[in-house]
Ligand SMILES: Nc1ncnc2c1ncn2[C@@H]1O[C@H](COP(=O)(O)OP(=O)(O)O)[C@@H](O)[C@H]1O
Ligand SMILES: Nc1ncnc2c1ncn2[C@@H]1O[C@H](COP(=O)(O)OP(=O)(O)O)[C@@H](O)[C@H]1O
Ligand SMILES: [Mg+2]
């Protein structure tokens with residue numbers, strides 16, 4: 001059974017307006033790393049919010065681990081299973097001390113204190129922030145804050161984390177930290193990752209890339225397949241990673257290069 | 273410029289007083305302050321002051337820091353003194369000039385009230401100096417929790433306090449940034465009369481409010497996505513535990529209060 | 536217009552550790568420059584650019600603009616701020632007026648211009664950033680998309696008609712399309728309006744492609760101040776500072792390391808394609 005399944009989902013913020021999401025069908029298997037790209041306003045954040053019941057669909061259904069999000073009984077359980085990390089590092093930490101923030105989710109779940117202690121320590125270690133457990137969040141760098149936010153989700157022992165442009169407000173260092181962290185969680189802890197981003201380079205390690213356009217899923221496939229059609233992506237106001245574009249242009253010049261996604265692959269294929 | 277602001281006046285130290293349970297500290301503070309109002313002689317104040325000194329030395333807070341904490345209320349203290357000295361009548365006339373006179377009763381009451389205010393401030397600031405905002409919030413939440421039954425949202429109030437504490441530095445930093453951004457567009461926050469200055473603050477206050485609301489929106493979503501559903505069924509990472517020293521302190525405080533009340 | 540910094544150091548008042556955000560900076564910026572200012576977070580970039588229009592006064596040293604020392608007590612900072620426009624990070628957070636027009640007009644009005652002149656400037660500034668004047672002037676800035684808000688905010692600075700435009704990480708948080716539009720705007724302002732531009736950015740591709748001078752900061756000091764080609768040829772040093780190379784440079788260097796003798800001072804995709812395919816034909820594979 002798929003971990004997350006969307007069947008014919010429509011969503012509109014108000015009844016008068018045209019739907020923001022139209023007939024979305026999507027399944028995510030446990031353990032997958034899915035990247036979602038799409039221009040501003042294409043409905044990525046709305047989709048993300050449907051996955052942990054911050055919104056419920058106007059039509060169709062969202063099923064998480066067998067539970068329908070339409071049923072209010074399931075909400076807490078679903079939110080525990082599917083955690084969410086948002087864009088702005090400053091606006092999602094609640095407490096005045098790092099470890100209290102990480103404890104926030106488990107506290108809401110009513111978990112006994114000694115168990116919270118264990119989870120907090122484990123979660124902080126998983127994101128490499130254990131040294132900062134007594135710090136106030138506002139003194140941390142952007143990347144560190146996002147890692148604390150991720151730890152806060154991990155402490156709830158979720159099966160899936162949805163990250164809505166978690167790197168958009170970070171510097172390159174912070175972006176690297178966050179990307180390494182979520183790949184680590186996916187590979188080592190088996191957590192399913194759904195990662196929304198504007199940085200095409202960040203999608204190359206994904207199992208699958210989903211391209212959103214005007215409220216629909218425009219395309220979905222392996223990163224290699226998606227980035228093969230450069231012109232199509234550019235029409236949607238999106239980019240491809242620069243190496244991919246370079247390889248594409250070189251091919252036009254008659255240089256033989258297999259499909260590649262990274263600088264390493266390009267260099268290896270040119271100089272093998 | 274506002275990056276390193278500290279909220280409240282908490283001074284982290286490793287002392288008996290710091291390690292006490294915040295609930296007990298709050299209760300003791302309330303008891304002692306109530307007792308303070310029963311004291312009706314300077315010798316009573318003397319005893320109170322002595323106990324304050326003992327607590328200060330136990331808490332390892334430098335005396336100077338406590339004296340500094342009195343500066344903001346200096347005006348209030350002086351005003352009380354002056355009002356009593358000049359307007360409270362009774363007793364021997366000590367000094368007279370035209371219709372202005374200073375009488376013994378006024379002098380006595382003046383100093384009496386001032387002592388009371390100063391002791392009150394010192395005692396409450398001892399609480400905030402030795403208890404972190406976090407512990408204070410927890411303590412208040414716990415002490416208010418019996419009122420939940422009559423509809424007082426104790427945990428929600430405590431949550432609000434925590435969030436305020438968390439966001440004050442962020443908003444101060446933001447205010448600084450917005451102010452500079454408007455100054456870069458030629459805004460002037462420094463000159464003009466009061467009305468003009470107040471009007472000039474609009475370009476600072478509007479964005480600041482909008483930002484605060486946006487943050488509140490974001491935070492509400494983030495909290496909801498982390499299963500926040502009010503205080504019901506919530507557990508805590510740190511559970512408050514009353515220890516032996518807490519009971520001892522409470523006992524001593526009770527004894528002292530009785531002395532003050534019957535002295 | 537000539538901007539000079541002489542032995543400028545700065546320590547923030549409330550910095551308990553007393554670290555120097557800027558250390559003995561010496562710098563000259565003259566007309567018609569496009570400067571890329573890079574360095575990892577906390578290296579002092581924002582502090583430096585705020586110093587250039589008097590928002591921060593140096594703890595020591597002097598900032599001299601067109602021969603006038605603005606660190607002196609009596610200089611009119613309004614004049615300086617008209618000439619040197621500063622677009623802050625996330626500038627859309629400073630929008631406050633009810634209409635787009637009102638917000639863009641804020642700067643010009645502070646300069647005491649007549650209402651006709653203000654209108655002219657608002658119009659021009661909005662068209663520069665690619666927003667139609669008639670369509671947008673009466674709308675509330677708060678109902679626009681994030682990208683449009685940022686354009687309005689930038690227009691608000693352009694309406695002051697600065698000679699020098701400083702932008703602090705202007706593309707942060709934009710989607711690819713928004714970034715591309717911003718780059719085109721900067722190119723236009725530099726080439727057609729003769730503005731001096733100082734761009735603070737973490738995106739080395741942008742910096743390498745747009746600027747003709749790159750300043751690299753680290754821990755409050757200027758470590759490089761040279762042409763993009765020379766700065767980005769210091770590969771080891773750049774990496775040591777925890778900075779990225781422009782992606783193209785990275786690729787060309789790696790190919791070079793593998794024995795393909797491509798030039799490494801190229802920053803545009805088209806030229807890189809030319810260079811690589813030419814080299815490959817010369818030697819067939821490496
Ligand atoms: N709270 C809201 N109320 C009304 N409309 C909204 C709201 N949030 C987003 N929208 C609209 O929904 C559309 C999709 O937005 P969003 O899901 O945020 O897209 P993305 O994350 O891809 O930029 C946009 O047109 C946006 O204006
Ligand atoms: N308002 C401020 N108050 C105190 N310290 C500051 C303030 N702004 C920046 N700093 C400190 O000054 C140094 C340089 O910061 P900044 O100029 O913002 O660097 P950058 O823009 O390169 O990230 C950093 O150590 C930072 O913590
Ligand atoms: Mg979004």
Ligand SMILES: [Mg+2]
Pocket residue numbers: 577580581582703
């Ligand atoms: Mg900066």
